[in-house]
Amino acid sequence: MFRLATLTLGAAIVAFLPATHALCSNPAAIGVVYGAQAQNTGGVGQLTLYSGSIVTNDCTIISSNGQTQNSNQWCNGDYDNGYSVDCQGGSSPAVVTDGNGVTYDCNEDADDSCDLVGFNVGPCCNPRQ
Numbered sequence: 001m002f003r004l005a006t007l008t009l010g011a012a013i014v015a016f017l018p019a020t021h022a023l024c025s026n027p028a029a030i031g032v033v034y035g036a037q038a039q040n041t042g043g044v045g046q047l048t049l050y051s052g053s054i055v056t057n058d059c060t061i062i063s064s065n066g067q068t069q070n071s072n073q074w075c076n077g078d079y080d081n082g083y084s085v086d087c088q089g090g091s092s093p094a095v096v097t098d099g100n101g102v103t104y105d106c107n108e109d110a111d112d113s114c115d116l117v118g119f120n121v122g123p124c125c126n127p128r129q
Helices: 002-014
Strands: 030-042 045-056 061-064 084-086 095-097 103-107 119-127
Touching: none
Parallel strands: none
Antiparallel strands: 030 045, 030 119, 045 061, 084 095, 095 103, 103 119
16 A cells, blocks of 8 residues: 555656656666655554665656665565666665666766655666667
């Protein structure tokens, strides 16, 4: 339920972004974002669910993975549409591979222009040359 609500909300926001809005300087780049949402478990209990998503340079979500209580969820598997993210032992995405086998190398040049509600922008990932 969390995932669908977040994706629907994100898509609604993206629809109102101007066409010149871009996450990364390279038009062929994609970005990795992560979401965190607190869930009330009743009484004083609360837990936080984390998820990862891959977005196009114009901020459209193209792949997401499941929600867990792992704050490093964007480095975990289970992305849909054949995508995978490799953090290479770290806590930030280093390489993304899409469903067609195209590899993207990630760096830290993303800005916050693509923040979707409930998500934080991570690195830009450029197609490997």
